[in-house]
Amino acid sequence: MREGTQNPYFVCLMLLGLAWLFVSLASYSTSPLYPYCFGSDSAQFQTIGKAWAASVLPYQGLFDHKGPLIFLINALGYALSGNKYGVYFLQILFFAMTLHGLFLLASSVMPERRWRIPYALVLSLLFCIFLGEAYDGGNLTEEYCLPFLMYSTYFQLRYILERPPRHQASYALLYGLTFAVCLLTRVTNAVALLCGMACIFFNLLGHKQYKNILENTAGFLLGLALPVVLFALYFYRNDALFDCCYGTLLYNLEYQKHMVSWLTSFSSSRLYDFLLSYFPVYAMLFVSYAAIKRHNILFLIFSLLIFFSECYLFLSGALYPHYAVAVFPQFVIIINETVRFFRAPSFNKSFLVPGKVFLLLIFVVVGYLNAQDFAYRVARNYIKYNDPACIEYAHMGELLKEKFQGKALVVYGGENCKSFYLHYDFLPCYKYFVLQEWHAGFSPRLREDIRKVFSERKAYAIVVSGKDETIRDILAADYELMARDGDFRLYRIIAKTL
Secondary structure, three states: OOHHHHOHHHHHHHHHHHHHHHHHHHOOOOOOOOOOOOOOHHHHHHHHHHHHHOOOOEOOOEOOOOOHHHHHHHHHHHHHHOOOHHHHHHHHHHHHHHHHHHHHHHHOOOOOHHHHHHHHHHHHHHHHHHHHHHHOOOOOHHHHHHHHHHHHHHHHHHHHHHOOOOOOHHHHHHHHHHHHHHHOOOHHHHHHHHHHHHHHHHHHHHOOOHHHHHHHHHHHHHHHHHHHHHHHHHHHHOOOHHHHHHHHHHHHHHHHHOOOOHHHHOOHHHHHHHHHHOHHHHOHHHHHHHHHHHOOHHHHHHHHHHHHHHHHHHHOOOOOHHHHHHHOHHHHHHHHHHHHHHHOHHHHOHHHHHHHHHHHHHHHHHHHHHHHHHHHHHHHHHHHOOOHHHOOOHHHHHHHHHHOOOOOEEEEOOHHHOOHHHHOOOOOOOOOOOOHHHHHOOOHHHHHHHHHHHOOOOOOEEEEEOOOHHHHHHHHHHEEEEEEEOOEEEEEEOHHHO
């Protein structure tokens, strides 16, 4: 191995280059390779971020039920460049940090220094291939949690494998910061982190390290408090703290009551999606076997706790591929334990040969299918989103630009409307700017507030797509149909109601 490849600057450059390549190919919603694509949820986050960069507060000015950190990142991106490419730049930095955390995790498995960097780089490439399907267009909450989860997993795993009597409180501060990042985006991203913390706590308790437990508790709470308090103070100072708490906590409690497991509409295609995207979840069973072979009961508890917790989480709700992104630090653990398994002196025993073949077969099949699907999506989306014809509401957009330039406008519709504001470069005049019927379906309180907001008649024109039951009487009384294009209807305000 040449000395140049051991240089830390060379390694950082390689990781940054791989991060740039992956985000460019996989982040359809922000990458310059797909100029007419803004994604689905990503488009919502970009719209709120763009508005925040223009001093319109999340929750109070524009409503969504994710934590504020995802909106802040998008606001910074739009402040940097004025368009989606600022977000793309930040994604590359976050993903490079993720790969650096992966590098630390991967390097620990190789005792020979000369093989550490090649192994870590190969594993980084495999990580990108397996992650491609779950990445789901990019700029979603999980990818911004991923670097923090990766670093936390590194320190947790090191403790669990070595089992020292004490745990450094500075690491607990990182766990607190990581939990805060998850809390401020999507709290269920922290499941594996909490499993690791539970194992560390009970191990310290078993060693009667009560003082060390208090030190770690203080470190965790400090790491948690720093970002949470800063956001709370910001929204309090802007008289939007209740709006923030309702959007991130109270509304989500109502939303959770209506959640139904994807297993209730089970199909072979959904099972295929689960097996492909959620490989790091069920493959933790192999890590449990590796823990038994290591005679490490703490590692066994850690792997089983993650397996059962994540199976419950991901089998009891909706099946979205991007939910799986947060569990991908486990992918590195799985590969590391596989390599250890292959390198063990007992591995060549004849009775292990069937297990060896089966394990390799799983990796090859899942890896091949992920790579195939990822390559297909890249090719398909590159063709689709370089053609202006992909904008299905183009006629409505052009009418708005022609007839209502500079006027207060809003869109009332579902998934197919999320990119409207970004394509035609205007901000919504109402806080409920998309998915209004969907949001209203989970909360009677929110339904009434949507009606109250739309009754204000600030909007000179409303583009409607899909159902409009919540505001149908308002449209009938105060607006008239101006144009129709397929499922899209353009309403303009009646002059006498101005």
